[in-house]
Amino acid sequence: MPRFLAVYTMKSEDFDRFRALPKAEQEAVDAVGLREWAAWEERNAASILDRGGMVGKTTRITRDGVTDAANPFCGYLVIEAENAHAAALLFRDHPHITVFPGDGVDIMPFLT
Template sequence: MKRFLAIYIGTEAALERAQWKELDEEKREALVASGIKAWMEWGTANAAAIVDQGSPLGKTKRASAQGVTDIRNSVTGYVIVHAESHEAAAKLFENHPHFTIFPGDSVEIMECLPLPRR
């Protein structure tokens, strides 16, 4: 089995498209509750493939040759899964609650490659 990192992507544009901020509190709370339930169901259905459940992510700092700075990106969370192929890993996220209920943009899936050996 190969290991894959899946990152949840969310942008302000997705929030606007979903009109998430315009929803009244009761409607938004109902969507959040149904989204959490659906996410947990996704986790249960895919438990055998999940290596690390991951978590939501907070604010970002960038460390570079120029120093450390605060930045903003569209990565909102992650999970690590096992699958036979890249295609199989991606299929785990079809119709995921991140973008079918919550106002997320997408889930990006990439293989975790082995470190080169000397």
């Protein structure tokens, strides 16, 4: 079955707005979101090959050297599905976009 990289994205301004909320509000969102995230993973366990994880700030290396960089990536996982559309449908109710201030989930096939 085809494998896909699912990358969680978040706009920096949405993250900043979330972190500007009072601590109690952030914790309330986290409590609901983490519970729903675990339930989502349980429902989709058969499709998840690598649970991946969340990622932090970006360091980029180019021909010109090493520098700090910015991108919308905040996490990833590896899944399998019949096709990209089926893979995308797994995420339609994901808490990254329904509870947390996530922007979206990008689905990319692994090429053979």
